Amino acid sequence: MASSMSNPGVPPMPSFSYAPRHDHEGHVVQLYTDDGFLIDVLSRFVGEALAVGDAAVVIATESHQRALEKRLSARGLDTVTAQRQGRYSTLDAAQTLPRFMENGTVDEARFKTIVGGLLTQARNAVDGKHCRIAAFGELVALLWAEGKPQEAIRLERLWNDLAKTHSFSLLCAYPVSGFSEGGQIEPFLKICEEHSGVVPSEDYVGLRGEEERLRSIAQLQQKTRALEKELALRQSEERFRLLVEAVQDYAIFMLNPEGIITSWNIGAERLKGYKTAEILGKHFSCFYPEEDVRNGKPQWELVIAAKESRFEDEGWRLRKDGSRFWANVIITAVRNVQGELLGFAKVTRDFTERMQAHRALDKEVAERRIAQQQLAESERSLRELSLHLLRTQDEERRRIGRELHDSLGQYLAVLKMKLHSLELVCGEEPGNPAVREVAECIMLTDNSIKEVRTVSYLLYPPMLDEIGLKSAIPWYLDGFSERSGIKTTFEVQSGLGRLSRDAELALFRVLQESLTNVHRHSGSSTAGVQLLAKDGRCVLVIEDTGKGISSEYLEQAGKNWIAAPGVGLRGMNERMRQLGGELEIVSSQGGTTVRAMIPMGGLRSELPV
Numbered sequence: 001m002a003s004s005m006s007n008p009g010v011p012p013m014p015s016f017s018y019a020p021r022h023d024h025e026g027h028v029v030q031l032y033t034d035d036g037f038l039i040d041v042l043s044r045f046v047g048e049a050l051a052v053g054d055a056a057v058v059i060a061t062e063s064h065q066r067a068l069e070k071r072l073s074a075r076g077l078d079t080v081t082a083q084r085q086g087r088y089s090t091l092d093a094a095q096t097l098p099r100f101m102e103n104g105t106v107d108e109a110r111f112k113t114i115v116g117g118l119l120t121q122a123r124n125a126v127d128g129k130h131c132r133i134a135a136f137g138e139l140v141a142l143l144w145a146e147g148k149p150q151e152a153i154r155l156e157r158l159w160n161d162l163a164k165t166h167s168f169s170l171l172c173a174y175p176v177s178g179f180s181e182g183g184q185i186e187p188f189l190k191i192c193e194e195h196s197g198v199v200p201s202e203d204y205v206g207l208r209g210e211e212e213r214l215r216s217i218a219q220l221q222q223k224t225r226a227l228e229k230e231l232a233l234r235q236s237e238e239r240f241r242l243l244v245e246a247v248q249d250y251a252i253f254m255l256n257p258e259g260i261i262t263s264w265n266i267g268a269e270r271l272k273g274y275k276t277a278e279i280l281g282k283h284f285s286c287f288y289p290e291e292d293v294r295n296g297k298p299q300w301e302l303v304i305a306a307k308e309s310r311f312e313d314e315g316w317r318l319r320k321d322g323s324r325f326w327a328n329v330i331i332t333a334v335r336n337v338q339g340e341l342l343g344f345a346k347v348t349r350d351f352t353e354r355m356q357a358h359r360a361l362d363k364e365v366a367e368r369r370i371a372q373q374q375l376a377e378s379e380r381s382l383r384e385l386s387l388h389l390l391r392t393q394d395e396e397r398r399r400i401g402r403e404l405h406d407s408l409g410q411y412l413a414v415l416k417m418k419l420h421s422l423e424l425v426c427g428e429e430p431g432n433p434a435v436r437e438v439a440e441c442i443m444l445t446d447n448s449i450k451e452v453r454t455v456s457y458l459l460y461p462p463m464l465d466e467i468g469l470k471s472a473i474p475w476y477l478d479g480f481s482e483r484s485g486i487k488t489t490f491e492v493q494s495g496l497g498r499l500s501r502d503a504e505l506a507l508f509r510v511l512q513e514s515l516t517n518v519h520r521h522s523g524s525s526t527a528g529v530q531l532l533a534k535d536g537r538c539v540l541v542i543e544d545t546g547k548g549i550s551s552e553y554l555e556q557a558g559k560n561w562i563a564a565p566g567v568g569l570r571g572m573n574e575r576m577r578q579l580g581g582e583l584e585i586v587s588s589q590g591g592t593t594v595r596a597m598i599p600m601g602g603l604r605s606e607l608p609v
Helices: 001-004 035-051 062-074 079-085 091-099 108-126 138-147 149-162 180-193 209-248 266-272 290-294 297-308 352-426 433-459 462-467 469-486 503-523 551-558 567-578
Strands: 026-032 055-062 090-092 133-137 169-175 198-199 251-255 310-318 324-335 339-350 488-494 527-536 537-544 582-588 591-599
Touching: 026 149, 035 055, 035 062, 035 108, 035 133, 035 169, 035 290, 055 062, 055 091, 055 108, 055 433, 062 090, 079 090, 090 091, 090 108, 090 198, 108 149, 133 433, 138 149, 138 169, 149 169, 149 180, 149 433, 169 180, 251 266, 266 339, 290 297, 297 310, 297 339, 324 352, 352 551, 462 469, 469 488, 469 503, 469 527, 503 527, 503 537, 503 567, 503 591, 567 582, 567 591
Parallel strands: 026 169, 026 198, 055 090, 055 133, 133 169, 488 527
Antiparallel strands: 251 339, 310 324, 324 339, 527 537, 537 591, 582 591
16 A cells, blocks of 8 residues: 555555444445455455454355455455354355245344344354454345345344344445436435445545545535435325326326326226226317317317416316216416426316206206295285275275164164154053053164164274374274273374374274274283374384283294284284284283384374364
């Protein structure tokens, strides 16, 4: 080495200060380009152990074993004696590897039995607690060369597991040429992780100065980071590729800038019916109906996607068998970092069921809208009919009332006059039966006249038109109290004017129906009536202190009282609705309150009494 250094034209011999030492326990990997360099490193590693009386175990290829023994002999080491003493053991790696392989996989138990037994034998041979064992294994390199990187990594881990029960320094070796392919980046990094140290090849060891070595280390670090980034990118791309290929509910495929299909996933095959081999290289317009192709729809979709980076559409698409399905389509432009268009990613989903559901829903909504319109028309017709019936009823009551008053009432009046004349003819004999009978007939006729007048006024009180509601109410209350025995009170707001004829009649009918219910059902001995103006409405209030109306009855009646079981209750509510008013009934065990409210619009001037 000294002569080489003295000659500037001859490069210096590589220094082995970077080679692992046998007396430092660890698991080191040596990378090499030339077999001679590996033998130099290995002879130093094994030779140091044998020279100081320690043990060495070598599992190497036959050629490396022969070269190592020659190099050790050249250094003055007696390998034959060391083998006889059991301090130096060798195994042919090519012959040993199959002994613990099963179905292409390393068997852990066999490995530990074979290699662990060799290490135990070496330690027993030197018989010392502080004895060191230098172990060299080339089994992992053979697995790597056979294209089994995962098994090589597994074997490295088994060596580490073995170190937990045996004390030795392990050196493994890989030729650098075995890591030349890009796909070996990930397993190479994993192999490095399984070692406590990585010794570079002779290219690094042969560098002249420390500055060159540091520069080389920096370059290696940069390359390592680049490899790690490339590996992460490849792993990400691989995961994404597997994800895309595994998706079955979406058709996901790639197009080149011209629209030619370049990739195809399982979902696309399932949705569209084409196998990968038969669709790659075809234009994606084959999925569109003929009319869309004629209109140039596929091409302008790509134009829009390229311009706006994204295009989404829904429409009919074709399967391989010619059947149609309603598709949701998203086309995304794919560009490189320079912004150049590389192609398009297309995602297609089958929305046929959803489209049909939407159409069915739209149809149902339309049908319901028509039904609601028909219902509204029917309700309007029903209300018009109800109003007509109420008006007809009022007119019929008016007619009957007038006929009773003008016809039957007059007849009864004439009959009374005739009876009085007959009474005069019969004289005034107290014991005369005829006189007594005539007097009774006169009394009955008089009662009939009063009853006919009362009935006719109840059917349609003439004073309602003549003097107004607030004067007709007290007249009606007097008659009601006389007939029913129920005490009544009436309060009217001062200055309250006349309402329209229809409004006053409607409120009077509510009063009649409410007091009839009080008399028939409530059991109340009193009833109070109020007539007032509030918030632009005329309000009629009828209150009693009876047993009230059951909650079931009111609930059955409903909010708008259309389903109310009583004709009178429906009639009251309908009269209010027809005039834009409202009927409100509040009932409890302490009594019932009826409020009838009608807008004050259409007031007519107060008529003189």
